[in-house]
Every structure is written in C-alpha cells, then in structure tokens.
Amino acid sequence: KAGVTQTPRYLIKTRGQQVTLSCSPISGHRSVSWYQQTPGQGLQFLFEYFSETQRNKGNFPGRFSGRQFSNSRSEMNVSTLELGDSALYLCASSRLAGGTDTQYFGPGTRLTVL
Amino acid sequence: AQSVTQLDSQVPVFEEAPVELRCNYSSSVSVYLFWYVQYPNQGLQLLLKYLSGSTLVESINGFEAEFNKSQTSFHLRKPSVHISDTAEYFCAVSDGNAGNMLTFGGGTRLMVKP
Numbered sequence: 001k002a003g004v005t006q007t008p009r010y011l012i013k014t015r016g017q018q019v020t021l022s023c024s025p026i027s028g029h030r031s032v033s034w035y036q037q038t039p040g041q042g043l044q045f046l047f048e049y050f051s052e053t054q055r056n057k058g059n060f061p062g063r064f065s066g067r068q069f070s071n072s073r074s075e076m077n078v079s080t081l082e083l084g085d086s087a088l089y090l091c092a093s094s095r096l097a098g099g100t101d102t103q104y105f106g107p108g109t110r111l112t113v114l
Numbered sequence: 115a116q117s118v119t120q121l122d123s124q125v126p127v128f129e130e131a132p133v134e135l136r137c138n139y140s141s142s143v144s145v146y147l148f149w150y151v152q153y154p155n156q157g158l159q160l161l162l163k164y165l166s167g168s169t170l171v172e173s174i175n176g177f178e179a180e181f182n183k184s185q186t187s188f189h190l191r192k193p194s195v196h197i198s199d200t201a202e203y204f205c206a207v208s209d210g211n212a213g214n215m216l217t218f219g220g221g222t223r224l225m226v227k228p
C-alpha cells in the first residue's frame with residue numbers, strides 16, 4: 001500500500017507570494033491533518049479535514065487555509081507569505097477521526113521564504 | 115488546553131546502554147498518548163500508543179512506554195539501544211474530543227554513540 005505523498009518536496013518562495021501544498025493520503029483514509037514544524041515552535045497543528053469538512057483548526061492566522069476533495073486528497077494554501085512561514089509542512093492521514101486511529105505522516109514539504 | 119513537556123532536548127548514550135526519554139503532559143480530560151520517531155529528512159512514524167487498558171505498551175523494535183496517570187507521565191524506554199535508534203523522538207497527546215489533533219512535545223534528540 002502506498003504511503004502518504006506530499007508535493008512538492010521542496011519549495012522556495014519570496015515574501016508576499018502565495019503557495020499551495022498538496023497531500024495524497026493512503027488509499028481508504030478519509031482524515032487528513034496538517035502540521036507545521038519549525039526549530040523554534042516545534043510541531044504545531046494547523047487543521048484537520050474529514051470527508052471534505054474541516055473538523056478542527058489550530059491557532060494560525062487566516063492566511064493559512066486548506067481544503068479536502070472528494071477523493072480525500074487535501075491542499076493547504078498560505079497567502080501573503082512571511083519569512084516566519086519557512087518550515088517543514090507535514091500532513092498525516094488516518095481512516096477515522098476519533099483520535100485513536102494511527103496517523104501516518106508524509107515526508108513533508110520544506111518551504112523556504114526569502 | 116493540553117500541553118506536553120519533554121524534559122530533555124538531547125540524550126547522548128552509548129550503544130547497547132539503556133535509555134529513558136521523559137514525557138509529561140497536562141490535560142483536564144482523559145487522553146490518548148503517543149510516541150513518534152523522526153529520522154533525518156523524513157516524516158514522523160508512530161512508535162507506540164496508549165489508548166486504554168494495560169498501562170505498559172510496547173513497540174515491535176524493543177521500545178516500551180508506561181502510562182502513569184498519577185504522575186501524568188508517559189516515559190519511553192529501551193533496555194539496549196542501537197546506532198540505528200539515533201533520531202528525534204516526539205511525545206504527543208490527543209483527547210479524542212478534537213478529532214485527530216495532536217499536541218506535541220518539543221522533541222528529544224537521541225544520539226547513540228558507538
């Protein structure tokens with residue numbers, strides 16, 4: 001079974017631009033969560049989608065948004081990029097959304113904002 | 115609100131020695147507890163999890179963790195480490211009421227020396 005895939009793996013943008021990251025979950029998984037990982041703040045939850053509905057959202061500004069498609073693939077978008085948005089963005093998928101199901105993480109997209 | 119504290123940011127240890135990585139959490143509700151491992155340039159992999167039942171949980175590669183409700187701890191142990199165990203380890207908590215949202219600790223870098 002293929003794992004969670006994220007594209008692109010690396011991305012370089014400049015301040016003020018916007019970016020879209022993509023996550024394809026494991027086949028049959030309906031929940032996708034996104035996390036931001038930085039050296040200073042560690043791993044922080046961005047949002048979770050289940051069956052195309054956002055179930056939870058972390059404490060991030062409105063510049064961070066996401067969506068999930070009917071095939072469970074998910075995208076996250078960051079508008080008006082700031083230097084502090086440089087991070088590794090990880091997505092995780094699971095079958096269910098109750099908190100007990102194992103979440104499988106992708107390799108991440110490393111975003112660098114110049 | 116939940117929080118997770120990993121008391122040691124780095125743990126150096128010699129190969130074949132025992133190791134304990136400490137994790138304490140705070141939460142006002144019942145929680146589910148997880149340990150994830152991250153190898154360089156990779157995403158997170160689940161090591162083990164505590165949902166309910168026996169307070170001692172084991173992974174397939176020799177790690178174990180014990181849930182201690184009175185001390186709000188979930189320390190990770192291995193009796194004999196290998197060079198290949200060198201990685202960053204993250205303790206995480208969810209409460210099941212917020213879907214799959216995980217709150218992570220700051221991570222512990224385990225450095226196994228020959």
